[in-house]
Amino acid sequence: MTDRRDPIREGLARGWRVIDARDIDHDPTYEADVAIVGTGAGGATVADILSAAGLRIILIEEGPLKSSSDFRMRESEAYPDLYQASAARKTRDKAINILQGRCVGGGTTVNWTSSFRTPPRTLAHWRDALGIEGYGTDDLAAWFARAEARLSIAPWTVAPNANNAALARGARALGIAHGTIRRNVSGCLNLGYCGMGCPTNAKQSMLVTTIPAALDQGALLLTRTRAQRLAWSGDRASSLECVALDRAGIAPGARRIHVRARTYVAAGGAINTPALLLRSGVPDPHGVVGRRTFLHPTVVSAALMPDAVDGYAGAPQSVYSDAFLDDVPFEGPIGYKIEAPPIHPILAAITLPGHGEAHARLMRELSHMQVLIALLRDGFHDESPGGTVHLAVDGTPVLDYPLREYLWDGVRRAFASMADIQFAAGARAVVPVHARGAAYVDAARTRTAIAGFALGPLVTPVVSAHVMGGCPLGPDAKHAAVDTGGRYHHLANLYVADGSLFPTSIGANPQLSIYAIAAKLASAWASEWRP
Amino acid sequence: MNRGRRAFIVTGALGAAALAAGGWLRFGASARVDALLGDDARGIVRAMVPAFLAGALPDDAQRTQAIREATDAVSVAVAGLPREAQRELAQLFALLAFAPTRVAMTGLWSDWPHATTAEVDAVLVRWQTSRLSLLRSAYDGLHQLILAAWYGNPRAWAAIGYAGPPQLT
Secondary structure (H helix, E strand, O other): OOOOOOHHHHHHHOOOEEEEHHHOOOOOEEEEEEEEEOOOHHHHHHHHHHHHOOOOEEEEOOOOOOOHHHOOOOHHHHHHHHEHHHHOEEEOOOOEEEOOEOOOOOHHHHOOOEEOOOOHHHHHHHHHHHOOOOOOHHHHHHHHHHHHHHOOEEEOOOOOOHHHHHHHHHHHHHOOOOEEOEEEEOOOOOOOOHHHOOOOOOEOOHHHOHHHHHHHOOOEEEEOEEEEEEEEEOOEEEEEEEEEEOOOOOOEEEEEEEEEEEEEEEOOOOOHHHHHHHHHOOOOOOOOOOOOEEOOOEEEEEEEOOOOOOOOOOOOOOEEEOOOOOOOOOOOOOOEEEEOOOOOHHHHHHHOOOOHHHHHHHHHOHHHEEEEEEEEOOOOOOOOOOEEEEEOOOOOEEEEOOOOHHHHHHHHHHHHHHHHHHHHOOOOEEEEOOOOOOOEOOHHHHHHHHHHOOOOOOOOOEEEOOOEEOOOEOOOOOOOOEOOOOEEOOOOOEEEOOHHHOOOOOOOOOHHHHHHHHHHHHHHHHHHHOO | OHHHHHHHHHHHHHHHHHHHOOOOOOOOOOOOOOOOOOHHHHHHHHHHHHHHOOOOOOOOOOHHHHHHHHHHHHHHHHHOOOHHHHHHHHHHHHHHHOHHHHHHHHOOOOOHHHOOHHHHHHHHHHHHOOOOHHHHHHHHHHHHHHHHHHHOOHHHOHHHOOOOOOOOO
């Protein structure tokens, strides 16, 4: 028996203050103690903590408010409704396709639930190389534990689906370290459609946890509202100018919304938070805003298995391997994390290279297809400075992320590692996802082919589901946008609380890192700003 | 075919220059970008669908309907993209619709409705690994739009062994 309750519709029925900006017929002004831009892992965590402390909150979200009753497990609806650019957000040269949420709950509404504490080595690097104090593993332990308790984060004890089981089997056969992923779910039915919005509210996303809590405390939520520009003078932001989106919810409409608050928190996610600051022309004497944006550039390897895999069914991610990450020194070649993705028709079709009969033949094997992904840990080496957010003519962000040889070297090694694991798991053929990649039938031939690949942008598909950086925190305004208390270095009442704070990539799926750091920051703010 | 291939090589640089110049051919690019595809763009997608989806489309009486549905779904998808992406696509379609730039970019002497699936396939094969990143990105963008348009359609699922999402009771 499925729980068909919809906590969002119930909340709306009992009077939550939620305004879909498409419905307004004037240019209103709203006032609050704190205006928060973005409702994802960062913004919603902050809203929860500050509203519980008695502060009046306005949440501003560009995407729509959709909930379990709307989530019909169809890619053709979910991608346009819930993702930036219909799940086709691109870097400037179109070489990287970015999956990023655009809805209430942000990425947490559509992510695959993987929950990792920030790797200790990442935090040690922040301290040792970047001088960031207060963000060590011990400093954050209580904040990780808080988020884990709040969001039911626990190891997945159900058997992995066949797609993830193959990763475990292959790694075991090769003697490669691997582990079970922890997931933020409660009463999960193991359906496999986390990426399209959880239809049963089992996923403990922001949508069903912190956002309802904040709205119950009286927070105001504006949806389909784009934060356009912060007005500021001297060292203070004075108002936030927003625009109501058009009927389709895509482009700016006619109505303007003014938000006045004592304090402003930018939490639109990496790419959008730096873009808001750039549009606002806030002081940035060292030009750090939007620079060092990281993606965990990700490449894909498909395998054909003798038995059915049905990679569209079951928890999408439950097994991982850090064998090519943990012991890899930052100063050497880039390391990568290996995971398995969900395999749904659209995602598979747009990822598999080529077209026509060859592509159709692969698609006919969908239910026997096993897929691995390798996420490159960018941002730890001089040759991996990440990308830079710029503004298009219309003020929307464009991420320029050049793929350097240092990354392509990692791509080549990652293809080989994934193929080895897949053959060890029993694959009858492996297809490294590359324009000239074919189906290879043994590990040796695959390695030879991979060694000869002419890797390059728009020849080797690269994807990303993790946007990080662009407003890095740090003690030194020369290199950081935000101090270690989350305050923008050059304005007294502007704060940042999302993945854009990270000075490097995380080296793991970032949601738990965002929850913990946003909670740590917001808890300090709550005591400072208490009314 | 030979003539088309040669023309592509000779004029390919010209077409690339046109693209690289940031679209000196902006005519028509602003029209209808916020709504559905214009007639020219629709004709181009309609011609590309059988090449991208060879081996996937049904062969029987449903073929025409399937092609129409895929083309419609591309149109809907484009309408859901951000303005900047719509603008770039409109520019691409304008270049592909205008005969001189079409020939430069594709080597196709016949216009899109008269191009055979084999001719369009040959264009796509060249684009996929062209040394010009703009042609590769055109391939990539259309690949994503057209394959998503088809495989999002429940009509496509039986052939790939996908039963559709589970029923919640």
